[in-house]
Amino acid sequence: MSVNEHADPNRRDFLYIATGAIGAVGAAAFLWPFIDQMNPDAATLALSEIEVDVSQVAEGQSITAKWRGKPVAVRQRTAKEIEEAKATGLSDLKDPVARNANLAGDAPATDVNRAAPGKEAWLVMVQVCTHLGCIPLGESGVYGGWFCPCHGSAYDTAGRIRSGPAPENMAIPPFEFTSDTTVRIG
Template identity: 55%
Template structure:
């Protein structure tokens, strides 16, 4: 008879632990799930921009993930100027070909890499961008040329969906 009680007791303990584990999981899941991004954040993960109205030499600014993104339609002169720069003249060497998937279009985060200010377009010593806060000068490829900024302006992930549609993110 004692053999039977031990088996019954083991079953009751196992069943109690299983029900307790399910209860803990049911309690913890909503706490973990609430840490996932909501729909509005997921919607900002990527954005599509129609650039058909941008004239050569002009820049537009769009918001992506709460940050400005500069999209510049470069002229042939600006492309040639960016590609003629010697790598040894750059504090953060990076070829223009590596920064622009399509040479005519430069897509980059519009944030100064020094302290996060938004640089001014078509200003500075290199006809690119100038950050008036601390004096960083960027060229027509968004590369740092002069000033306290340590690196070039960042290039986000982007692709051309069509000739005039750019998907950022």
């Protein structure tokens, strides 16, 4: 009779399982710092929502706020700018989708779907060119909206791409007016 014939198979199975469990716990403890470092830091989380005072923004003026490291244009458009944007048909746009985080993903890029609900004079938009991430100049270009001098993308007064290499309209972030003079972005 050999020694292997008297070995207890239940004890051997327990040792295999216990060793595997300790190895898995050890691997998880070793990997956790690497996984945890991928979470955003406190400074980023603090900027996930900002409030902007727009009481000093007159008709035809804009201000730029920084949200999540990106410039956000908050503009009070003139009646002429609103009428020009409303008169533009969807067939005239390169991108027919609103790109508004407050609406369904397939909402059409009408002026109403790009402006603030109930406050059509206000436009809150991430001011980053959708071509290569440049910062377009405001109140510029053929359409009187934004113009990216780097590659020639021209946006209208509602931030919709009209000409140039940019493929999409500038994004509308999640926002809401908490009062007549304060907009919360994020």
